[in-house]
Amino acid sequence: MNPKLPPLQRQIGEAAACIALHLKAKPEIALILGSGLGELVNSIDISYVVKYAEIPHFQASGAPGHLGQLVFGTLLGKQVVAMQGRLHGYEGNTPQQVVFPLRVMHALGAKTLITTNAAGAINANWQVGDIMLITDHINFTGENPLTFSQLETAYDPCPDMSFAYTPALRELAKTAAEKTGIMLREGVYLGLRGPSFETPAEIRAFRVWGADAVGMSTVHEVIAAASCGMRIVGFSLLTNMAAGIESKPITGEHVLEVSSSVGSKLAAIVDYLVESM
Ligand code: HPA
Numbered sequence: 397m398n399p400k401l402p403p404l405q406r407q408i409g410e411a412a413a414c415i416a417l418h419l420k421a422k423p424e425i426a427l428i429l430g431s432g433l434g435e436l437v438n439s440i441d442i443s444y445v446v447k448y449a450e451i452p453h454f455q456a457s458g459a460p461g462h463l464g465q466l467v468f469g470t471l472l473g474k475q476v477v478a479m480q481g482r483l484h485g486y487e488g489n490t491p492q493q494v495v496f497p498l499r500v501m502h503a504l505g506a507k508t509l510i511t512t513n514a515a516g517a518i519n520a521n522w523q524v525g526d527i528m529l530i531t532d533h534i535n536f537t538g539e540n541p542l543t544f545s546q547l548e549t550a551y552d553p554c555p556d557m558s559f560a561y562t563p564a565l566r567e568l569a570k571t572a573a574e575k576t577g578i579m580l581r582e583g584v585y586l587g588l589r590g591p592s593f594e595t596p597a598e599i600r601a602f603r604v605w606g607a608d609a610v611g612m613s614t615v616h617e618v619i620a621a622a623s624c625g626m627r628i629v630g631f632s633l634l635t636n637m638a639a640g641i642e643s644k645p646i647t648g649e650h651v652l653e654v655s656s657s658v659g660s661k662l663a664a665i666v667d668y669l670v671e672s673m
Contacts, residue, residue, distance in 0.1 A: 404492070405547055407453040411496075412503040414452055418444045419468060422505030423477035425670060426498065426626075428617060430513035431655050433633065434463050434480045436663045442469040448483075448497070455493045457481045466497070472671040477501050486591035486612055491541035495620035502624040508565075508673065509621045510666060511630040514655040515611035516593070516638035516646065518603050519583060524637060525658045527665065528581040528609050529569050530561055530630035534602075535615040536588045542623055555622040565629035565669075572668035578661050583608025585632055587615030596640025610638050629669070633662055 401409065420443065429436050448454040448464045457464035463480045470476070479501070483494045498509070517526065542553060566582075573580035586602050588594070590612035594602070602610060609632045621628050635654040636646050 402547060408496070408499050408503050410452050411454060411500045415446060415466070415500070416504060418446070419504070421475045423468060423475045423501065424506060425474055425476045425508045425510060425673065426501040426506035427476055427478040427666070428482050428498070428509070428511040429478055429480055430482065430613060430633070431651060433512050433514070433655055433659050433662065435656065435659050436512070436666060437467050437478050437480055439663065439667055440467060440469040440471045440476060440478060442467055444468040451500070454497060455483055455489050457483050457487070472667060474670050474673065476670065477504065477506060482613060482617070484612055485537060485539070485589045485616070491537070491539045491543070491616045494616050495541040498617045498620050499624065502621070502626060506626070508627045509617070509629070510669065511614055511617055511628070512662060512666070513611050513614050513632050514635045514651050515585060515609040515632035516636050517608070517634040518586070518599055518610055518638045519581070519608040520637070520641050522581055522634060524634060524654060526581050526634045527578065527662055528583050528632040528634060529566060530585045530632060531566065531582050532561060532584045533615050533618060534584060534586040534605060534607055535619065536586055537615060538589070539616070541616040541620045552623045552625065555619070557619070557622060560618055560622045560628055561630060562627040565627055568672060569629055569631070569665065569669055572665045572672065576664045576668050578665055580665070581608070585614060585630070586610045588612060593646045594639045599638040599640050609634060631662055631665070633658060
C-alpha cells in the first residue's frame with residue numbers, strides 16, 4: 397500500500413485488499429442489515445463470509461441481534477455484500493469506525509447501498525410491524541463521520557444531502573412494495589446516538605420537526621455513502637411505537653422479537669428491488 401496515502405485511505409485499502417483475495421467477483425450492491433434483520437441473507441447464494449474481527453482495522457460488533465460478519469454472494473443474479481449486523485455509536489465506536497465497513501464495501505466495488513434498521517414509530521397513525529421507506533433523515537447524533545476524515549479527493553468532503561436517498565431507487569422501492577403486495581409507509585428517519593430510548597418529551601419535539609421514525613443508526617452510514625457518491629435506499633422496520641405513544645415500556649428484546657418476526661416482509665421488498673436494479 398502507498399505510504400503517502402492518508403492513514404484512513406490506507407486502512408480502507410488494506411481491509412479491501414485482504415477481502416478481495418477471497419472474491420471471484422466484485423460486489424455491486426451493499427446491504428446493511430439492522431437489528432434482528434440478519435435473516436435477510438437467507439436468499440443470498442453465499443460465496444464468502446468473514447467476521448469483522450478478522451478484517452484489518454474493523455471493529456467487532458457486539459450489539460444484540462448483530463452477528464458481525466460480511467457475507468458475499470449472489471442475490472437474484474446480482475453480486476452483493478451484506479453486513480450481517482452493523483456497528484453503532486452507542487457501543488463506543490466513533491462515527492468514523494461506524495462507517496469504516498461501508499467505505500470498504502464501496503472500495504470493493506459497491507455503488508449502491510440498501511440499508512435497513514429497526515426503528516420506533518413517531519407517526520402515531522402507523523402501526524408496529526409497518527415498513528417505512530426512508531425519504532430523508534435528521535442526524536441528531538451531534539456528530540458527522542466526515543469530520544476530519546482526510547480522504548482522497550475521490551470522496552466528496554461536503555456532500556449535498558438534498559437527494560441522498562436516491563429518488564429513482566425510492567420509486568423502484570415503491571414498485572417493489574406494490575408488486576409484492578406489502579404496504580410501504582414513507583417518511584423521515586431521525587437518528588440519535590442512544591443507547592437509552594427517548595423520553596416522551598423528546599418524541600413530541602421530534603414529531604414537530606417532521607420526523608416519522610426514530611433509531612440509533614443509519615444516518616452516519618448514509619452520509620458516508622453520499623460522500624462516496626453511492627446510490628442509496630433505506631428502510632425502517634417499525635418495531636414499536638416511540639416513547640410516550642403507548643403506555644407500555646420499550647425494550648430491546650421486544651425490538652428484536654418484532655424485527656425477526658416481520659423481517660420476511662422487508663426481505664421480499666429487498667429481493668424484488670435487487671432483482672429489478
Ligand atoms: N428508539 C430508538 N431506537 C429504536 C427504537 C426506538 O423507539 N425502536 C427500535 N430502535
